[in-house]
Amino acid sequence: MNYSLEIKNLRKEFKGFTLKDLNIKLEPGFIMGFIGPNGAGKTTTIKLIMNLIKKDGGQIKVFGKDHVAAEKEIKDRIGFVYDENYYYEDLSIRQMKNIVSKFYSKWDDNQFNSYINEFDLNPKAKIKTLSKGMKMKFSLAIALSHQADLIIMDEPTSGLDPVFRRGILDILYNIIQDENKSIFFSTHITTDLEKIADYITFINDGEILFSEAKDKILDSYRIVKGSTKMLEGNRDKFIGLRETDVGFEGLTNNINQIESSFNNDVLIEKASLEDIMVYSIRGE
């Protein structure tokens, strides 16, 4: 099986921060969301995949090929959207596009123009006049206009309003109709992932907490609410707890145990991705 993206035991050391034991696999035709708090290592991981910084250990393969040995070939097929965008501020969108498009063997100008139109951007506008959101839209237009087989994005929708974000989700859904294409993106906006993601990888403090099918994750966790006295002897059943004067709220991934310990005396609800993220990190 040729994974679109395959990361094995990836390691990168910085002073004061280490990324270690990273293992991620993404098959063609699927969307993987990459979540974690600020500083967890998401951007570092993406920079390592793109060989913008050098790894200290492990293996990264894109389309089955080593990401360094086949770098040029691979990058021709990757649509990349990065948080900081390095464009020549004095050039216009069109001029910048003319430069960047030369790097891609399958550049599609019609497609680019249609996105620019859809995103309401003026091709003659200088990059320095664009807002953060507009720059992001420009990056997206470039990434989506060269028949990329893998789209890698680092926080592509931060700074964009919910209306536009939904529009991006629609575009991503359309791309994934082609079962040979994949999408890997990091985001804080977990509600976007709750809809569209097939897989979720959760990273914290340089390590992966889980990398699983989204449905499986959402099926395994629950939010439990009840009165504080019920917690006696039961605290260890929760991954994270929030106790107040009027009761407790906790996250569990052991639904059966909770149901048998508490019967119907507690309220059990689905946990959102945000709940899972926050409780897993805050702990008790």
Added chain:
Amino acid sequence: MNIIISNSSNEPIYEQISSQIKELILRGELDEGDLLPSIRGLARDLQISVITTKRAYDELEREGFIQTMQGKGSYVAGQNKELMKEKKLKIIEEKLWEIAEESKLLGLNYEEVEAMLKILFEEV
């Protein structure tokens, strides 16, 4: 074909999809040979993961309701009518069993139950 998903229901989404498609087939709104939406198209329309739609279709195929052909898509399966009838008869039998049990517990005799059923048959 309409599929309406509830995000707040306790029933898993893949189950909602397979139930609704089964219902459409049993009611005759989907016929033998009808083409179902692709798993990816359905995922996009419902704004859910393709893994979910695939799971729903896998279950429908396991239970004999649909057939998937590589490269062509998923179709409502053929030998449905007999299967459907048998399933429906089984459901009716189970419900009648319940009625018999409850009636006996209540002390009703057969004629009283029959009378009730007669009225209902006329109303339905």
